[in-house]
Amino acid sequence: MNTDPRLDRLDDLLAREATQGLTSDETVELDALLEAYPDEDPDALERAASAVHLAFVDTPDPLPAHLAERLQLAATVLTPAAPARVKSTRSRSRSAWGTWAGWAVAACLVGVLVYTQWPKDVSVVQGPEEERLKRDRLAKDATAQAAKFAGEQAGATGEVVWSTAKQEGYLEVRGLPPLDSTKEQYQLWIVDGGRAKKEPVDGGVFDVKPDGTVLVRVRNPILVKDAKAFAVTKETAGGVVVSDGPMLLVLTPKQG
Structure with a gap:
């Protein structure tokens, strides 16, 4: 069965309408195609674009490279110069490419939304000795230019080895009371002097x-430009976006 190029054109116009708007001629063409294909959902891509817009309100931080790359790839796929045509197994003519392209963008948009809203877990080391070796190598790596942060408070102590160049770091703490992880977890925060916002960056949740x-690897969801200090708080299980404190540990740059 031959594919119907009008359906591919409909997908293209819907994508343009959701992302950049249409000319008056394109609007007339879109209305005609929607009348010809009443089963098509004209608002699917626009709803996805709106969801992403809401996710980024007051959140100017750049996306991690791998997510930005996936979004750019999906956007490119939507408007290729000569998309490959394949036979459809559906009852009406439509290219598999046209169907996949719209869902690819929607999937990427949903992925971004989940990424920006969901707290990141800190990975508790599975092999402490192996992780200590990684931390020690980071501290000795001249290209990493790693800095050390340390602090002590109410019988608890902590130390962080952090490399801005590699966006990699490790936290080790002693003396924190164990928590019921189904109700509460500790959360690490990074005070970034390079951010316009004063709120610290989430460094992940962890258990002792x-x-x-515990020895854990720092999991910062966004780029940290200039780490000035680290802090540990106790939060509800899964962590929070903004902490009300109090800070159980504050780790500041260690001299020497």
Whole structure:
């Protein structure tokens, strides 16, 4: 069965309407195609674009490179110079490419929305000795220019080794009381002097072992430009976007 180029044109016009708007001639053409194909949902891509817009309100931080690359790829796929045509197995003529393109963009948009709204977990090391070796290598790597941060408060101590150049770091704490992880978790925060916003960057949530110790890798969801300090708070399970405190540990640059 031959594919229908009018359906591909309909997909293209719907995508343009959702992302950049249409000319008056294109609007007339879109209305005619929607009348010819009443089963098409004219608002699907626009709803997805609106969801992403809402997700980024008051959130000017750049996306991680891998997500930005996926979005750019999906946008490119929507308007190729000569898309490959394949036979459809559906009851009416439509290219598989046309169907996939719209859903590819929608999937990427949903992925961005989930990414920006969901707290990131800090990875508790599975092999402490192996992770210590990684931390020590980072500290000794001249290209990493790693800095050390340390602090002590109410019997608890902590130390962070952090490299802005590699966007990699490790937190080790001692003396924090174990929590019921189904109700509460500790959360790491990064004070970034390079951000216009004063709120610290989420560094992930973590649990301590029964003896009150843990070694975890920092999981910053966005680029940290200039780490000035680190802090640990106790939050509800899964973490929060903005903490009300109090800060259980404050780790500042360690001299020497």
